Amino acid sequence: MVPPVRAIAAANVNGVRAASVKGMLDWLAATDADVICLQEVRARPDEVPVALRELLDAHGWHLRMAPSETAKGRNGVAVLSRAEPEAVRIGFGDPASDLDGRYLEVDLPGGLTVASLYLPKGVAGTDRQDAKDAFCKTFADHLRTAFDRCAVTGREMVVAGDWNIAPTERDLRNWRNNQRNSGFLPYEREWFAALLAHGWSDVVRDLHPDTDGPYTWWTYRGRAFDNDVGWRIDHVLTTPGVAAAATGAVVQRAASHDARWSDHAPVLVRLGGAG
Amino acid sequence: MVPPVRAIAAANVNGVRAASVKGMLDWLAATDADVICLQEVRARPDEVPVALRELLDAHGWHLRMAPSETAKGRNGVAVLSRAEPEAVRIGFGDPASDLDGRYLEVDLPGGLTVASLYLPKGVAGTDRQDAKDAFCKTFADHLRTAFDRCAVTGREMVVAGDWNIAPTERDLRNWRNNQRNSGFLPYEREWFAALLAHGWSDVVRDLHPDTDGPYTWWTYRGRAFDNDVGWRIDHVLTTPGVAAAATGAVVQRAASHDARWSDHAPVLVRLGGAG
DNA sequence: CATGCCAAG
DNA sequence: CTTGTCATG
Numbered sequence: 001m002v003p004p005v006r007a008i009a010a011a012n013v014n015g016v017r018a019a020s021v022k023g024m025l026d027w028l029a030a031t032d033a034d035v036i037c038l039q040e041v042r043a044r045p046d047e048v049p050v051a052l053r054e055l056l057d058a059h060g061w062h063l064r065m066a067p068s069e070t071a072k073g074r075n076g077v078a079v080l081s082r083a084e085p086e087a088v089r090i091g092f093g094d095p096a097s098d099l100d101g102r103y104l105e106v107d108l109p110g111g112l113t114v115a116s117l118y119l120p121k122g123v124a125g126t127d128r129q130d131a132k133d134a135f136c137k138t139f140a141d142h143l144r145t146a147f148d149r150c151a152v153t154g155r156e157m158v159v160a161g162d163w164n165i166a167p168t169e170r171d172l173r174n175w176r177n178n179q180r181n182s183g184f185l186p187y188e189r190e191w192f193a194a195l196l197a198h199g200w201s202d203v204v205r206d207l208h209p210d211t212d213g214p215y216t217w218w219t220y221r222g223r224a225f226d227n228d229v230g231w232r233i234d235h236v237l238t239t240p241g242v243a244a245a246a247t248g249a250v251v252q253r254a255a256s257h258d259a260r261w262s263d264h265a266p267v268l269v270r271l272g273g274a275g
Numbered sequence: 276m277v278p279p280v281r282a283i284a285a286a287n288v289n290g291v292r293a294a295s296v297k298g299m300l301d302w303l304a305a306t307d308a309d310v311i312c313l314q315e316v317r318a319r320p321d322e323v324p325v326a327l328r329e330l331l332d333a334h335g336w337h338l339r340m341a342p343s344e345t346a347k348g349r350n351g352v353a354v355l356s357r358a359e360p361e362a363v364r365i366g367f368g369d370p371a372s373d374l375d376g377r378y379l380e381v382d383l384p385g386g387l388t389v390a391s392l393y394l395p396k397g398v399a400g401t402d403r404q405d406a407k408d409a410f411c412k413t414f415a416d417h418l419r420t421a422f423d424r425c426a427v428t429g430r431e432m433v434v435a436g437d438w439n440i441a442p443t444e445r446d447l448r449n450w451r452n453n454q455r456n457s458g459f460l461p462y463e464r465e466w467f468a469a470l471l472a473h474g475w476s477d478v479v480r481d482l483h484p485d486t487d488g489p490y491t492w493w494t495y496r497g498r499a500f501d502n503d504v505g506w507r508i509d510h511v512l513t514t515p516g517v518a519a520a521a522t523g524a525v526v527q528r529a530a531s532h533d534a535r536w537s538d539h540a541p542v543l544v545r546l547g548g549a550g
Numbered sequence: 551c552a553t554g555c556c557a558a559g
Numbered sequence: 560c561t562t563g564t565c566a567t568g
């Protein structure tokens with residue numbers, strides 16, 4: 001008997017060590033998600049705080065990590081699941097990024113594959129943008145291949161994390177001022193749109209077709225959070241079966257500035273009935 | 276009418292920006308010292324916290340600084356005085372160290388010269404020890420010259436700060452274990468003893484001839500502070516006239532671990548009668 | 551085990 | 560503005 005996945009969350013924690021002493025543990029203890037994709041963990045397995053490890057053990061979570069092997073204290077993705085993964089894959093077969101702690105896939109019982117993604121940030125006009133662009137190019141190949149394979153095998157898939165791209169004008173507060181900034185470049189938006197055209201679903205947008213945002217990231221600089229000057233760059237993309245099962249999606253924005261434990265807020269997608 | 280100097284303090288603040296938010300301001304507001312020599316300020320004048328600047332203004336302090344021009348965020352000495360300095364000299368004429376933020380002399384009204392010293396730390400057997408040794412060699416020349424000049428001019432002088440040398444076995448907790456460590460090397464102790472032989476007075480030791488310590492520095496590592504595993508490396512050296520006027524000397528060790536605002540404690544020397 | 555720097559976000 | 564790193568103490 002396979003435990004059902006009732007909800008999937010994505011959270012860029014901006015350093016699991018800092019987040020653990022700022023409230024992430026309370027969020028984890030209270031969440032009803034069955035799978036959580038973490039980004040910017042910025043720690044190796046042996047650097048995970050004891051308090052977090054104990055919480056995971058106490059609540060029966062399985063932790064799978066893909067830390068950066070190329071620069072310590074950077075990047076790093078992980079998947080938490082209440083069910084034990086049947087298989088784990090680090091990277092997507094891209095020698096340029098596989099060791100950077102940006103992509104981790106786990107196969108869960110019941111025919112669901114969940115991936116945690118931390119797409120490079122990029123700074124327009126720099127070599128960091130070139131790296132982001134190169135990542136996107138090879139990653140799109142992986143996503144197309146994976147989608148098509150799911151279509152024939154009947155497997156379902158979720159790719160959740162920090163995509164560092166706001167897909168449309170409604171996905172950031174000041175889109176006019178950001179048309180030349182990385183994360184909202186026209187060709188980045190086209191890249192994202194092509195994924196949806198291929199069949200992937202942006203379930204948060206599908207469930208909130210008429211709202212601005214909901215934003216998932218606010219810079220720490222200035223009063224961005226208090227004024228809700230944010231970007232929607234954390235996304236949950238799914239194959240059609242998961243999208244059809246999605247019954248709700250929320251961004252868990254902190255109640256106050258002081259209650260924040262990351263510059264991102266968790267994105268939670270609910271699947272199936274009220275059962 | 277020249278205001279008398281009733282007390283002189285030396286304090287290695289280990290970063291004036293951190294110290295200012297950890298209790299140094301309360302100490303400053305309460306001290307009855309008229310001259311304070313600061314070490315490891317680790318800030319340029321424009322980086323001095325506003326709260327400290329306001330306190331100095333409110334209490335009528337004059338601030339003279341010698342920040343490091345060679346490495347930002349390092350070293351840095353300063354002198355605070357209630358009387359306005361008549362002259363200020365950065366360095367002691369040593370091209371190898373004058374721009375490193377290690378020595379600052381001010382001439383105060385009344386014929387008193389006060390110097391703030393931050394002697395290099397050194398690590399035995401490394402080039403950093405070589406740099407410390409070289410500093411000591413040229414600095415001893417300066418101290419001898421200055422002492423002799425005071426003897427003929429009738430001027431008095433105080434050199435206060437972090438000397439990074441424990442002069443005798445009573446000046447650190449575990450002297451046996453430290454005979455090969457920088458700060459307690461035999462030739463460093465001999466160097467210090469030679470200054471006293473020349474006529475300089477170590478007023479804290481003179482006023483506490485029979486006690487261990489009082490220690491002025493405890494490493495942040497382990498439980499050194501709680502167990503009083505410290506070193507007496509912050510010293511106030513004076514010409515004979517000041518030494519004769521010294522009526523008391525205390526190390527202002529924090530009441531608790533949490534009340535500390537530096538890894539060093541201030542050293543306070545009182546001059547003259549109870550008036 | 552702290553400091554302030556740095557590159558990155 | 561915040562993260563974790565680093566050299567220095």
